[in-house]
Amino acid sequence: ITKEQDALMKLIVEAYNKHQIPQDVTKKLLQEQYSTEENFLLLTEIATSQVQVLVEFTKNIPGFLSLDHEDQIALLKGSAVEAMFLRSAQVFSRKMPKGHTEVLEERIRKSGISEEFITPLFNFYKSVGELHMVQEEQALLTAITILTPDRPYVKDQQAVERLQEPMVELLKKLCVLQHPQEPQYFARLLGRLTELRTLNHYHAEMLTSWRVNDHKFTPLLCEIWDV
């Protein structure tokens, strides 16, 4: 790892850890009663908070704020679902106190999300958990997801590639250092990004079904997902 790569990694990890889901949101998970309505409201709070954390993290990715402003929006809107699921998968499988994980799982299962999305969602959570990513890998993988050049409406894809490439190279080196006994570990991480893309479709269905049943979203979620 070169000096520049080490500096880049420290910036990304610092940005990743700077913003977390507020305690009061995760505390509510245990307190509120278990109605479908209450669960939906909790998930709405979690998703809104996740998107806020995502925007703050993205602004701290070196070079992001120097991109064309419309492209910045296109990258955020194009990656919000994937970055949110990636972070919630990491929180779900690692950071949460034991009791919370089961409670959150229960609430997700009973919030009006259709079964056909529940299965792929928890399969994804499980496959992320099994990777036992260190925080550097989590932060870099999230930044790489956000800096995907071929999102809809991105005008200057080369500029995004120039930011994403060094992060992919750095992640590749990190994986070799962190998992020397597992040469295919880096490929497994990138495989998670492919699995993530499939969740976009399910997520759009989830939003539509909630909208149809007249569920209220927050202004931020309406804006980032055009609902």
Ligand SMILES: Nc1ccc(C(=O)O[C@H]2C[C@H]3CC[C@@H]2C3)cc1
């Ligand atoms: N009104 C909404 C409520 C929740 C979501 C959402 O994406 O929830 C995600 C956050 C984590 C819990 C369920 C999934 C993963 C979207 C709109």
